[in-house]
Amino acid sequence: MTNYLAKLLFIYTFMISTASAVGNYDKFYDRVGFGHSASMNVSSVEIAIYARKDSDVATISSISRKVMSALPEFYGYSENKCKNLSLLILEAPESVINDRDVMSFLSWHKWGDIRILGVYDSLASPHGTGTIFLSRDRGTRELEITVVHELVHYWQDTRCLNISEREADRFVEFFMNKPS
Ligand SMILES: [Zn+2]
Numbered sequence: 001m002t003n004y005l006a007k008l009l010f011i012y013t014f015m016i017s018t019a020s021a022v023g024n025y026d027k028f029y030d031r032v033g034f035g036h037s038a039s040m041n042v043s044s045v046e047i048a049i050y051a052r053k054d055s056d057v058a059t060i061s062s063i064s065r066k067v068m069s070a071l072p073e074f075y076g077y078s079e080n081k082c083k084n085l086s087l088l089i090l091e092a093p094e095s096v097i098n099d100r101d102v103m104s105f106l107s108w109h110k111w112g113d114i115r116i117l118g119v120y121d122s123l124a125s126p127h128g129t130g131t132i133f134l135s136r137d138r139g140t141r142e143l144e145i146t147v148v149h150e151l152v153h154y155w156q157d158t159r160c161l162n163i164s165e166r167e168a169d170r171f172v173e174f175f176m177n178k179p180s
Pocket residue numbers: 149153164165168
């Protein structure tokens with residue numbers, strides 16, 4: 001009886017420690033050396049940005065601010081949050097973002113195993129956060145479009161809406177053609 005209980009306890013502790021010790025993003029952090037970061041609070045959302053270049057941190061911050069104020073305008077409402085998630089934006093080489101081993105926590109099969117420029121993850125992301133992975137490797141304009149697109153997924157997730165690609169693309173069009 002004691003033995004059995006001890007065994008059970010052991011298995012239980014073992015399960016807990018493997019679950020928390022192996023961070024989903026560990027391989028990613030091992031591969032990417034972030035040189036620059038910034039954190040800000042936009043529309044009551046804590047956003048932390050990490051990138052290889054300082055100018056990209058600036059680009060991502062400035063566009064994120066604009067997107068967060070344009071999203072309520074696009075959707076026609078703002079206060080209908082179903083989740084409070086702080087947001088992490090991580091800029092990395094495109095080759096790392098597409099490395100199936102590093103990014104094994106993503107459901108690659110779900111989107112036909114194609115190459116990606118960016119992705120929003122809230123399943124493997126640390127508790128209470130959503131994470132956007134993206135790359136500057138195709139230039140600033142592509143980086144901006146990716147930020148805008150992935151921020152729509154953050155919005156959809158925190159409003160418990162369907163994660164819709166069409167809607168994200170429609171917002172990108174709306175936002176990029178909007179007079180600033
Ligand atoms: Zn998308």
